[in-house]
Amino acid sequence: MSGPFFYLPPEAWGYEVALEGQEAKHLGQVLRLGPGDEVGLLDGQGRTGRFVIRAAGKKNARLECLDESFTPRPVSLAVMALAFSKAVRRGFFMEKAVELGAHAVWLWQGDHSQGKLPAGARESCLGQMIAGAKQSGNPWLPEVRVLSSGADELAELSRTADQRILPWEMQENVPMLTPDLAGRPGLSVYVIGPEGGFSARELDILHTAGFAAVSLGARVLRCETAATLCLGIHWWASQLPGRGAERAEG
Numbered sequence: 619m620s621g622p623f624f625y626l627p628p629e630a631w632g633y634e635v636a637l638e639g640q641e642a643k644h645l646g647q648v649l650r651l652g653p654g655d656e657v658g659l660l661d662g663q664g665r666t667g668r669f670v671i672r673a674a675g676k677k678n679a680r681l682e683c684l685d686e687s688f689t690p691r692p693v694s695l696a697v698m699a700l701a702f703s704k705a706v707r708r709g710f711f712m713e714k715a716v717e718l719g720a721h722a723v724w725l726w727q728g729d730h731s732q733g734k735l736p737a738g739a740r741e742s743c744l745g746q747m748i749a750g751a752k753q754s755g756n757p758w759l760p761e762v763r764v765l766s767s768g769a770d771e772l773a774e775l776s777r778t779a780d781q782r783i784l785p786w787e788m789q790e791n792v793p794m795l796t797p798d799l800a801g802r803p804g805l806s807v808y809v810i811g812p813e814g815g816f817s818a819r820e821l822d823i824l825h826t827a828g829f830a831a832v833s834l835g836a837r838v839l840r841c842e843t844a845a846t847l848c849l850g851i852h853w854w855a856s857q858l859p860g861r862g863a864e865r866a867e868g
Contacts, residue, residue, distance in 0.1 A: 622649060623658040623666075623752045631661055635669070637679045646674040656684070660751060662759030664689050689757045693803045694856035695721035697779070699765075699772055700845050701728035701812035702735045709746045711842040715760055716750030718849040719856075721805070726765035726772050730814030740764050769820040772809060773827035780804030784829040785848060786816065787838050795832040795848065801855025808848045810841050 624641050637645060645651050652674050659667045659681070667686035671679060698715060700708075702725050715723050723743065727735050736742075743762045751759055765771040776782050781802060785795060793799065800806065809829060811820070825831075834844055 622651075623660055623755055625748045625752060626659045626661055628661045628663050628665070631659075631665065631667075633683050634672075635659070635681050635683070637681065638677065642675070642677055642679045645671070645679050646676065657681070658755070660755070660757045662748070662751060662757070664691065664757050666755075666757045691721070691758065692719065692856060694801050694852070695805045696801075696849055696852040696856075697722040697724060697805065697807045698845050698849060699724040699726055699776075699807060699809040700841060701726055701810060702731045702733070702739070703728075703812045703814075703841060704733040707842050708743065711845055712743050712746035713750035713753070714846045715849060716747045716756050717754040718846070718853045719756060719758070720760040720849055721758075722761040722763065724763045724765055724772065724775070726809075727768045728812035728814070729768065729817035729820055731812040732814065735764055735766055769823045773823050776807045776809075776827055776829070778805070779807045781806035782824075782827065782829040783808045783848075784824055784831045785810065785834050785844055786831055787834070792831045792833050795834055795851055797851060797855035797858065799832065800848070800852040801858065806852065808845070808852075810845045810848070813841060 624637055624645060626635055626637065645657065651657065651671060653671050655671050657669055657671065659669050665686060665688050668684045669681040670684055672682050673680040698720050700711065700723060725735060725739055740762045747759050781804065783806060785808065809824060834847060839847065
């Protein structure tokens with residue numbers, strides 16, 4: 619299904635729906651679409667639909683469903699645990715997280731994080747992810763969690779993961795993160811430290827929790843660059859024959 623795409627929460631879905639606020643403004647005033655034009659809607663939970671515009675105003679638009687489809691989750695699920703830092707360009711990363719099919723993003727408070735996780739971090743991330751979903755047409759929005767308890771909470775949440783991966787620049791004699799390590803079926807958690815680096819306490823917690831150290835190369839990468847690179851490798855690897863073709867139900 620081709621765009622343009624608009625976001626409609628699952629609870630608002632139906633045969634006849636209404637777009638309001640910024641979505642209606644974007645439809646009518648920015649794209650100048652009107653009655654008879656067709657658009658795509660997505661709900662962030664795997665559902666997309668082709669809708670025809672029946673009425674469009676400055677603050678709302680009325681649409682009617684022509685057909686809809688559901689895309690199951692991939693079998694290869696990537697969770698990016700990104701340490702909070704004021705210096706990180708989160709808006710850029712959140713959009714890329716959707717484009718590259720992240721299953722979830724966990725923002726965690728690092729010992730060396732620059733600043734504290736703000737109360738509205740999750741809400742602001744969701745807005746940026748919706749923009750990425752509309753641009754890419756990805757029907758699945760990543761789940762966003764805010765881990766204020768830091769590495770301890772991160773280790774606990776990662777207990778049931780199939781792969782636990784720790785990209786870190788200060789290391790030797792560890793394997794590069796390559797497609798044979800990334801993109802495997804199941805849940806993979808990648809943890810990225812803050813701009814100030816991991817503390818010795820955090821490294822001990824993560825190693826004890828079973829995180830395997832990998833290298834991203836000789837250069838020291840920004841947090842958002844390292845996170846995007848990990849997701850890019852994971853997404854590419856998951857598309858290889860025998861991996862990306864399989865999908866999980868629900």
